[in-house]
Amino acid sequence: MLILTSAAEVTAVSKEAHRAGKRVGFVPTMGALHQGHLSLVRTARAQSDVVIVSVFVNPKQFGPAEDFTKYPRNPEQDSAMLAAEKTDYLFLPSTEEMYPPGGTSWVTVEGLSEQLDGRSRPGHFRGVTTVVSKLFNIVQPDLAFFGQKDAAQVAIIDKMVRDLNFDVRIVVCPIVRESDGLAMSSRNTYLNPEQRKQATVLYRSLMRVQTLADRGESSSARLRVAGTQVMAEEPAVKLDYFEIVNRETLDPVADISGGALVAVAAYVGSTRLIDNIVLSGKGNAAEPR
Secondary structure (H helix, E strand, O other): OOEOOOOOHHHHHHHHHHOOOEEEEEEEEEEOOOHHHHHHHHHHHHOEEEEEEEEEOOOHHOOOOOOOOOOOOHHOOOHHHHHHHHOEEOOOHHHHOOOOOOOOOOOOOOOHHHHHHHHHHHHHHHHHHHHHHHHHHHHHHEEEEEEEEOOOHHHHHHHHHHHHHOOOOOEEEOEEEEEOOOOHHHHHHHHHHHHHHHOHHHHHHHHHHHHHHHHHOOOOHHHHHHHHHHHHOOOOOEEEEEEEEEEOOOOOOOEEEOOOOEEOOOEEOOEEEEEEEEOOOOOOEEEOO
16 A cells, blocks of 8 residues: 555546546545444445545534544554555645645535534535545545445535536445444544443434334424434433434425435534434335445
């Protein structure tokens, strides 16, 4: 595996791969890698000839009171994990490389960026779409791999790709969970043992909705009440939102007969966690796109 630190190097590598008729797969990450990230890399490896992974903690998607400075960083371990997965190139840029002085441009997907996490984290998705658009222009991938855990992000990036005619196909991969159901996240490392147990309430709330949907309940209002009741079983966990929305527009839906995204966010201590499931409309969890 080669480690590249400049955008020009990465673009040159991608262009050379395309000249050789190879398909380039790209996995953008913020590092602190876990098995969820590695599942994306494995899928990229299976579907691509050349795999490029970026590790960049993007300051533009963190609010002033958020955890940018303490966000977990372990580039040596990340590099070793990626090398073990036969990643071809690791793009490890500095902040100055990604955001040279004088830059004033942003990429914003209006409407969607204010939904779900965007309500709680103003400006977050503007930072996400700006950095992802830059990475797409640098890497020039044929395929880009994202995790279903970040469902709102997936919907917004998918819309950005369509709106701005990026020549890349977005591949969404399933959530990878711990044995007790907790969705894998770099932020799980913030949790102490008691909080780690409490955090499973997010998944339990989603499973309650899934069970009711399997039994034929289609009312989003009733399903949402059931989910929030489960969340209330852990009073130390502060609910941010529990929403049932259209998977692509992120708008609320009255019932799940046409399918829906069930998304939850909550604070466990000071750590904000998210999770979701996708209902197909027949009471069964749908596969990621």
